[in-house]
Amino acid sequence: MSVILDVQALDVRIPLAQGMLHPVRDVSFAVERGETLCIVGESGCGKSLTSLALMDLLPRRAERRAARLIFAGEDLTRASEARMTDLRGNKMAMIFQEPMTSLNPSYSIGNQLEEALLRHRRIGRREATDRAIYLLEKVGITAAASRLTQYPHQLSGGLRQRVMIAMALMCGPDLIIADEPTTALDVTIQAQILHLLAQLQREFKMGLILITHDLGIVARVATRVAVMYAGQIVETGTVAELFARPLHPYTQGLLRCIPVPGRTKRGTHLGSIPGIVPNLIGDLVGCSFHNRCEHAYESCAATDVSQREIAPGRAYRCLLTAEQCAANAAKAAA
Amino acid sequence: MTAEALDSAKILEPSPVTQLRRRIFGHAGFLFGAIVIAAMLAMALLAPLLAPYDPYDQDLARRVINPIWHDDGKWAHPLGTDQLGRDYLSRVIYGVRISLLIGFATMIISGVLGTALGVVAGYFGGRVDMVITFLITTRLSMPVVLVALAVVALVGGSLTVVISVLGLLLWDRFAVVMRSATMQVRALDYVAAAQAIGCSAARIVTTEIMPNILNALIVVATLEMAHAILLEAALSFLGLGVQPPLPSWGLMVAEGKEYMFFSPWLITIPGVALFLLVLAINLLGDGIRDITAPENRN
Amino acid sequence: MTAPVLETRDVSCTFQIGAGLFKAKRPLHAVNGVSLKLMKGDVLGLVGESGCGKSTLAKMLLGLQAPTGGDIRFDGAPIMGLDRRAIARRVQPIFQDPYSSLNPRKTVGSIISLPLRVHRVGEPDEWRDRVEAMMDLVGLARRFTDSYPNQLSGGQRQRVAIARALIMKPDVVICDEPTSALDVSVQSQILNLLQDLRQELGLTYLLISHNLAVVEHMATRVAVMYLGRIVEENDTDSLFQTPRHPYTQALLASVLTPEPGLGVPDAQLGIAFPNPIDPPAGCTFHPRCAQALAQCSRVAPMPIADGNGFTECHLYNPAKDVAA
Numbered sequence: 001m002s003v004i005l006d007v008q009a010l011d012v013r014i015p016l017a018q019g020m021l022h023p024v025r026d027v028s029f030a031v032e033r034g035e036t037l038c039i040v041g042e043s044g045c046g047k048s049l050t051s052l053a054l055m056d057l058l059p060r061r062a063e064r065r066a067a068r069l070i071f072a073g074e075d076l077t078r079a080s081e082a083r084m085t086d087l088r089g090n091k092m093a094m095i096f097q098e099p100m101t102s103l104n105p106s107y108s109i110g111n112q113l114e115e116a117l118l119r120h121r122r123i124g125r126r127e128a129t130d131r132a133i134y135l136l137e138k139v140g141i142t143a144a145a146s147r148l149t150q151y152p153h154q155l156s157g158g159l160r161q162r163v164m165i166a167m168a169l170m171c172g173p174d175l176i177i178a179d180e181p182t183t184a185l186d187v188t189i190q191a192q193i194l195h196l197l198a199q200l201q202r203e204f205k206m207g208l209i210l211i212t213h214d215l216g217i218v219a220r221v222a223t224r225v226a227v228m229y230a231g232q233i234v235e236t237g238t239v240a241e242l243f244a245r246p247l248h249p250y251t252q253g254l255l256r257c258i259p260v261p262g263r264t265k266r267g268t269h270l271g272s273i274p275g276i277v278p279n280l281i282g283d284l285v286g287c288s289f290h291n292r293c294e295h296a297y298e299s300c301a302a303t304d305v306s307q308r309e310i311a312p313g314r315a316y317r318c319l320l321t322a323e324q325c326a327a328n329a330a331k332a333a334a
Numbered sequence: 335m336t337a338e339a340l341d342s343a344k345i346l347e348p349s350p351v352t353q354l355r356r357r358i359f360g361h362a363g364f365l366f367g368a369i370v371i372a373a374m375l376a377m378a379l380l381a382p383l384l385a386p387y388d389p390y391d392q393d394l395a396r397r398v399i400n401p402i403w404h405d406d407g408k409w410a411h412p413l414g415t416d417q418l419g420r421d422y423l424s425r426v427i428y429g430v431r432i433s434l435l436i437g438f439a440t441m442i443i444s445g446v447l448g449t450a451l452g453v454v455a456g457y458f459g460g461r462v463d464m465v466i467t468f469l470i471t472t473r474l475s476m477p478v479v480l481v482a483l484a485v486v487a488l489v490g491g492s493l494t495v496v497i498s499v500l501g502l503l504l505w506d507r508f509a510v511v512m513r514s515a516t517m518q519v520r521a522l523d524y525v526a527a528a529q530a531i532g533c534s535a536a537r538i539v540t541t542e543i544m545p546n547i548l549n550a551l552i553v554v555a556t557l558e559m560a561h562a563i564l565l566e567a568a569l570s571f572l573g574l575g576v577q578p579p580l581p582s583w584g585l586m587v588a589e590g591k592e593y594m595f596f597s598p599w600l601i602t603i604p605g606v607a608l609f610l611l612v613l614a615i616n617l618l619g620d621g622i623r624d625i626t627a628p629e630n631r632n
Numbered sequence: 633m634t635a636p637v638l639e640t641r642d643v644s645c646t647f648q649i650g651a652g653l654f655k656a657k658r659p660l661h662a663v664n665g666v667s668l669k670l671m672k673g674d675v676l677g678l679v680g681e682s683g684c685g686k687s688t689l690a691k692m693l694l695g696l697q698a699p700t701g702g703d704i705r706f707d708g709a710p711i712m713g714l715d716r717r718a719i720a721r722r723v724q725p726i727f728q729d730p731y732s733s734l735n736p737r738k739t740v741g742s743i744i745s746l747p748l749r750v751h752r753v754g755e756p757d758e759w760r761d762r763v764e765a766m767m768d769l770v771g772l773a774r775r776f777t778d779s780y781p782n783q784l785s786g787g788q789r790q791r792v793a794i795a796r797a798l799i800m801k802p803d804v805v806i807c808d809e810p811t812s813a814l815d816v817s818v819q820s821q822i823l824n825l826l827q828d829l830r831q832e833l834g835l836t837y838l839l840i841s842h843n844l845a846v847v848e849h850m851a852t853r854v855a856v857m858y859l860g861r862i863v864e865e866n867d868t869d870s871l872f873q874t875p876r877h878p879y880t881q882a883l884l885a886s887v888l889t890p891e892p893g894l895g896v897p898d899a900q901l902g903i904a905f906p907n908p909i910d911p912p913a914g915c916t917f918h919p920r921c922a923q924a925l926a927q928c929s930r931v932a933p934m935p936i937a938d939g940n941g942f943t944e945c946h947l948y949n950p951a952k953d954v955a956a
Contacts, residue, residue, distance in 0.1 A: 186682055187681075187843075188883060189681075213816060214888070215890045220895055243891075255890065257820035259820075259848065260845060261872060269824045270820035270823055271820060526696060526725070527725060530720060530724060531746060531747045531800075533746070545735070546735065546737055
């Protein structure tokens with residue numbers, strides 16, 4: 001398979017009155033065609049800013065740096081603003097959490113779908129309408145032709161998210177970035193939307209970056225997973241490896257926090273991660289998780305930790321050896 | 335329990351007082367407005383000490399003396415004298431009293447009226463809201479200047495009449511803004527929590543809602559104060575507001591307009607004073623909004 | 633047998649919705665004949681999609697919304713005779729969003745002590761002690777007493793909300809999505825805290841949540857709500873092991889447990905969303921039901937007893953079930 005997006009050492013810095021904020025630090029990953037990369041983490045871990053950095057949609061004050069940022073063979077660190085505008089919504093599309101705020105309430109669904117295509121392709125409106133109908137049917141909307149004249153407020157949340165997906169697909173993108181696409185939806189609709197996304201992604205052989213805080217979604221949708229904490233990727237691996245043998249103490253802690261029907265005993269305590277996320281302002285030294293880590297020793301606070309790759313595509317950011325990490329997990333489970 | 339989990343957490347933000355101080359001194363508009371208004375207030379309070387002459391003392395022998403930036407200006411009358419030989423500086427100083435008095439009094443009358451109506455409409459909703467919204471619409475369909483003209487023409491102009499007419503007319507914006515602000519806050523969970531605790535409506539309005547719509551209220555209040563001051567000037571200019579010989583800035587412009595071509599400063603001096611005061615009030619209001627707005631708090 | 637702490641008998645709430653200036657108002661049955669029993673020490677999980685009437689039901693239990701039919705009873709006594717304050721002493725809420733449930737202009741101490749001040753419980757000089765005792769109980773450091781909510785993290789704010797709800801020692805706590813606005817690691821702390829408090833204080837919870845894994849972990853009984861009605865209720869094990877109603881089955885099938893390799897299930901519900909102003913005839917679920925029978929579109933099903941609970945569905949036949 002071919003790599004569609006290759007990111008090496010991505011940094012985002014935002015100057016604030018109190019000092020320099022480092023919300024994304026040394027983030028590296030690659031996405032292949034037909035693959036789903038899930039970026040998972042809690043609020044403020046930098047997962048959304050990472051996606052905005054890829055699309056060059058960061059807040060004005062923020063500065064982006066990357067050793068490598070290659071999308072479909074093109075170096076995005078050198079791409080002009082005009083080139084990025086051309087790529088966005090065309091070859092790289094984005095799906096947001098709240099479809100109501102990303103659809104314009106004063107234009108019809110059809111108008112917005114067609115516009116997405118007409119902006120990037122030299123084709124007639126007739127063809128654009130045909131493609132809109134084709135894609136609305138693809139995302140499971142019945143009577144698609146009659147939906148074109150409807151306005152966003154006439155649709156339910158689930159339908160709106162389907163329209164957003166159709167809109168993202170209009171130009172036949174190579175990569176879709178979906179930022180918490182189902183967080184605002186009910187569980188049954190969430191399952192339907194994720195099912196649809198997975199199916200379309202296989203059919204159109206796109207790369208998909210799915211950003212979420214929900215480990216259940218990650219387990220079911222991802223091919224590969226990147227766990228983010230305090231602006232860094234602390235662990236990556238295939239979904240099976242990561243859930244079967246989590247290495248980083250944060251990943252292990254996170255997995256112990258969630259109740260799993262049939263596995264966690266009712267009425268017992270769930271695991272928890274004490275403490276709060278560190279402040280990312282100023283010069284940061286040491287492992288960002290050391291203040292919440294039960295296995296931390298003194299050097300963790302003083303030594304910068306880099307990714308340790310133990311196999312291709314399998315890496316973690318901790319001073320402990322993989323064996324020590326696995327032993328810790330076993331001890332906690334007992 | 336999990337107390338140890340929280341003890342490792344530190345307070346994330348500096349105290350509200352520190353934050354507030356930082357914002358105040360970082361806001362140029364607010365500082366400018368505050369300084370000008372403080373100066374104007376001092377002028378109003380200390381007018382008898384600051385004014386070199388009695389503002390009503392006429393001296394027909396010294397009519398229309400030019401201010402000192404003219405060649406024949408005299409230090410005895412730094413801003414010159416008007417067509418009746420009254421010292422212009424003293425009149426401008428005493429004039430700030432009229433403007434501020436009208437501004438404050440109108441703001442308080444219309445503010446109390448409008449806020450009460452708006453908060454009641456926003457909190458109770460339903461039929462109460464319909465009635466009050468109807469009142470607001472009725473009030474909005476009355477042109478302020480024409481109604482004020484009609485009333486003053488009927489009962490005659492005086493300071494009290496101007497204040498009561500403006501006070502009873504300018505409550506609409508208070509009502510509209512307070513109504514929507516109240517509706518927003520009312521939908522928040524902490525109001526539901528207070529209701530679930532068993533708080534009375536009066537308590538919820540005073541302790542849960544009012545503190546959270548106060549910044550909107552302050553902004554409207556400053557805007558309406560500026561509005562009232564300008565309206566008073568306009569009414570006085572038309573001869574239907576404050577009556578001579580009171581030193582109202584609007585009236586001074588009206589009296590000076592006969593001499594506009596030969597002694598333009600008779601108009602520009604009260605005009606500039608008016609402009610400065612209104613600008614300062616508006617900047618202060620904007621500043622208060624920026625400093626206290628909830629989006630700045632997080 | 634003891635009376636339930638909190639009981640609803642055939643409770644309904646109907647809103648008149650204006651369709652436009654010149655059109656007649658139409659009734660919206662937000663809650664339509666709900667009967668529930670909360671026994672002391674129970675955790676009743678209430679699940680259902682947004683707009684199904686969960687929140688309206690919660691508001692009625694808190695006395696914030698008057699039912700238009702049926703009645704609500706505390707220990708067998710109807711709520712109608714009680715004033716707001718008497719209800720407030722027995723049942724308290726915990727809301728979803730700890731950012732909007734705390735007044736930003738008040739200190740933590742003043743938020744937690746508000747119920748004491750409103751109900752004039754004890755002397756003002758004891759209030760501080762009681763607040764501090766409560767803060768210890770919910771795991772909030774005492775130095776936060778004079779902090780403002782915006783100085784606290786989401787989890788700490790939710791602890792403040794819990795302390796405020798518990799300071800009057802209520803019998804029942806209505807937890808409306810208490811952890812869905814929180815991060816995973818904080819969610820588990822709050823769930824653990826709610827479990828501990830229930831045991832220590834003998835509380836009864838109504839837990840409204842869309843997260844079925846959380847409901848499964850916390851609840852002793854579960855009620856499934858669809859378009860204003862409870863379509864199935866049972867003890868947690870029975871409901872999760874043998875869901876009877878097709879809607880319950882679809883809900884359970886949609887739970888995404890963290891088990892890689894299983895893929896995303898297709899809930900087979902269709903994408904039609906029912907309009908609560910104009911609900912379908914017969915069983916309100918039939919347009920989305922893959923197994924609907926001919927009678928489902930004509931006759932509304934009646935509750936059928938099933939072990940400790942009941943199911944409202946034509947498909948469920950207890951005789952057949954016993955035979956099988």
